[in-house]
Amino acid sequence: MTGDPVFEFALRMGDNCLVLGQSNSAWCGHAPILEEDIALANVSLDLIGQAKLWLSLAAELQGEDKSADDIAFLRDVREFRNCLLVEQPNGDYAQTLMRQFLFDAWHLPMLTALVRSTNVRISEVAEKSVKEAAYHLERSTDLVIRLGDGNDESRDRMQSALKALWRFTGELTTPDDVDQALQEDQAAPDLDEIAAHYEQYTQRVLREATLVIPDVSGMQIGGKSGLHTEGLGFLLAEMQSLQRMYPGASW
């Protein structure tokens, strides 16, 4: 690990929100029903707002007169620190929804714990975000149950989505030296505790949704240290194209 672990941590939290918010926003105008179109757009808005808070903190810690926008729009793929789960493609609506659920189920207990962080800046951002995350989890939980325990078509799609995405969930609670450094300072929680919570919650909901957690030989990790799957490059190409074509453009 190089540099300030709090900076790295803020990047991770911010990049998770930014990448997931950007992906969800692609559904705007395309969701299966109007209510979901609006919900996806609103969840995106929350996540991008949270990303701005985390990335502003990162920019401030970095110094160099950087802004949250500089960090969002001017980094290359290897510099992104989001987990692999959030960069998986939208796929069908089932995959987008399952991705959201698997993220929300981690995000809420994580933010809840971070409210008690000894680092005041982390705790402020967590306090601002946690109630939004609670609403996100409520929505994604309800829908995963309704569609999993729905008809054959909806169940098959939800099961396929779970099969495709489950192997990316381990990374959320696999600690590395950044996590350990923060945990030692009581600036971030013990990820083992988050893992226990995550396992219990996802198992309960997925069982109620009549979905089966797939056997995976190993969890895929890498996003937190900048080793990403191919989807992120495409997402960034679109998200960053304007700033790259017209550096410094604003309105």
Added chain:
Amino acid sequence: MAVNSIERPQIECVWGWLEDVPDPEIPVVSVVDLGIVRNVSWHGDELVVTVTPTYSGCPATAVISLEIVEALRRQGLNNIKIETQLSPAWTTKWISAVGREKLKNYGIAPPDESSNCAGMLKVPPVVECPHCGSSDTERISQFGSTPCKAHYRCTSCLEPFDYFKSF
């Protein structure tokens, strides 16, 4: 440093002006009604207005700061600083009684603060139809026209309406 007290309006007076600054998304309520303005104070001859965002991604946040500055400029103040405060995080509990009444008259059911949203144990809110007052209402969608509102329907008068979610 001689600051003429005549050039520095009373804080109560400034609050009064801010009570006329409408929320950009729900213009019947003011930024004070919603609890967005947290503090007003003079630092020398600079007026500092502390605001807090409602939702992190609320696009109205930047507009609100701009409207506050413009409203105060119209009163002849020029040295104004807007400070954004994240903690304590905004909650619908800060919406004033007057604000709640205004929301209801506008057709938006005000938040039920006895419902608990931030946690795994949720208590569903009791939402009264702002049109007929019936509590026989059902949620259509957790997200309405903006992140702060849910979409409801009254099963008595059959009218759809927005519910300002407790937050």
